[in-house]
Amino acid sequence: MAKRIIIAGGNIAGTIVANRLAQKLDEELNKGEVEIVVLNKSEEHVYLPGQLLMAFGLETPGELVRKERSLLDRRIKFLHGDAGTMTKIDVENRQVITADGKPHKYDYLVISTGVEYTWEEVPGYKEASLTPYEFDSALKMREALENFQGGTVVINVAKLPHRCPVAPIETTLMLDDYLRKRGLREKTRIVYTYPVEGVFARPITNKMMKGIFEQRGIEVHSPFNVTSVNPNEKIIESQEGEKIKFDMLIAVPPNQGAKVIGDSGIGDRRRWVPTDKLTLRMKNHSDVYVIGDATDLPVSKAGSTADFESYVVANNLANDIKGNLGVKHYGGDVLCYIATGTDQATYIRFSYTMNESPPPPSYIHWWGKVMYNKMYWTVTAKANI
Amino acid sequence: MDQVKIYKELDLTSAGCAGPLGELNQVAGDLKEGEAVKVILEGKESKLLVESWAKKKGFKVLDVKEEGKKYVMLIAK
Known part of the structure; x- marks a missing residue:
């Protein structure tokens, strides 16, 4: 029987990790030995970091929204609406329940439920x-x-x-x-x-x-x-x-973690999921990984964090299935461009062991920020790097 | 001390954008009576920063242990 991986949540973290997993498990997916399912309430994928530019009239709304389906590897199943709205994540019985009442059994789970504003x-x-x-x-x-x-x-x-x-x-x-x-x-x-x-x-x-x-x-x-x-x-x-x-x-x-985390009793008081800082496994659950804003790690809740983490989660989960890839550790890596005006920026890059060293603001880094945003749809979301 | 329940352990030796105080500010705010947060910090400067923050915000530092370059602190409401 095919091993089923459920990605609980789409958007930046869920989409990147789903696509990276599809690459790591290419052969297994083609042979039907593995199934990847993404659950997400919305059919649409919004690139949140672009909203700030939009607020200053530097980006148009249409540039920030795509259909989630169009971003996922065609072999990944995508459920949305009631079929993708999670009402309970039951890690004891290895299943996720959705708003249509259906239980989705899994062999491995990736929690990418993100943040909700309270x-x-x-x-x-x-x-x-x-x-x-x-x-x-x-x-x-x-x-x-x-x-x-x-x-x-x-x-x-x-x-x-x-x-x-x-x-x-x-x-x-x-x-x-x-x-x-x-x-x-x-x-x-x-x-x-x-x-x-x-x-x-x-x-x-x-x-x-x-x-x-x-x-x-x-x-x-x-x-x-x-x-x-x-x-x-x-x-x-x-x-x-x-x-x-x-x-x-x-x-x-x-910010708090998603309501479903609180309703499922798997988070702390602010609904962040307890996560191992190196392997990104949920604490005390070897078949569950946590990625992006959903973790309780004192790292930055940023799109780049999710991207860096996706290499670790995809590798380690594929290793759990195939057993020949070894275990990767997340180093706390983060990269954030910081706009210092409407045409200049700097950036910070740091990790668990390295401090940032932001360069003086310049147009070059502004250009880098804009390009990073533009490349999201074709490169980052599709895990092409 | 025996009565205190540890609500959460916070490893702040490598805190991200919220910094050690940002992370601690949130978790300490969620503490209930009789609970404490166990904080792991690196360097004396961080320890002094947290002690000063606790004093200003009215939290109690119940215990401080030095373990090599790290400090383990218990902070309660």
Whole structure:
């Protein structure tokens, strides 16, 4: 009987790992000895990192969405709608239940359920804010920026960790540049608020970015742990006792793992799945791997993290089946481009054992960021590298 | 000390973009009475940073052990 691998969740992590597995198990798939099934609620695949560019009018909505089916190796089964909406992940009985009531038995499971935004953790937050983290809100943000004529803009990160960790810095610096180019910077107060001291939690990047924020006249209020927002009076309040009045609030909502992780009782209190930092196996479950934003690892919740992890998960899972590939270890690798304006960027590349060394911002790295985004559909998602 | 239940062990020797304090901020915020988070850190600087953070946020440092270059701390509500 064919061994069945279920990939619980599509999008960036699930798609890349599914395609990489198909390559590693090419012969077994062709002979019908292995079956790969991807479960995902939506039929569409949205490239989330591009939403920030869209919010500044630098990317069009159509560029950021593809059919998931079109990205997957043709031999991979894809179920969506009720048939792909997971209601329970039952690791004891090795099955995933979907909203149509069907149990999907597996021999191996890859959990790639990602992140959900828990806006309700902060009263008034969603009503009062715009965010590049949600597709529709990113479009509203584009419109709000087009109509903006000056005032106070607050950028707030509700909680750490969150996905695309450098995006709040990018949002702030792109906003500064965008307003300068429109002649509105002198009429605008930009206030950056962050839950821990500084503008970013890694010391090297923090030092560099703090310097840029200072040069650009951006106010930093940290630590600032938001407790509530009054959407009528447009005031954001922190646990530290600060109140800031704003004209526009750009928010990074609280992140938790997917609801199905909580409902299945397999995560911690924020629904992150306990994961071995090197093998990426779920702790105490040798037939389950975890990838991308779903893990409880203190690594960055970024698309590049999922891409780096996909080599390890695909190799180790294929090794479990074939037994001749050896075990790979994830080294904590991350690569993030950081836009420092609307036509300049730097990047950070680090791992468990190596610190980042960001180069001075330049157009070359901006070009790299744009190309990285463009190549996602044809290269990264299809696991062509 | 005997009464404290460890809610989670956090290996922050190689924290990512949220940094040791970002990760700890989240987990400590989820602690219930009588629970602690076990934190593994590398270097004295990180240890001092966490101690200062705990003091500011009103958390108790119940125990600190030095194991080579690493520090193992127990932090409770």
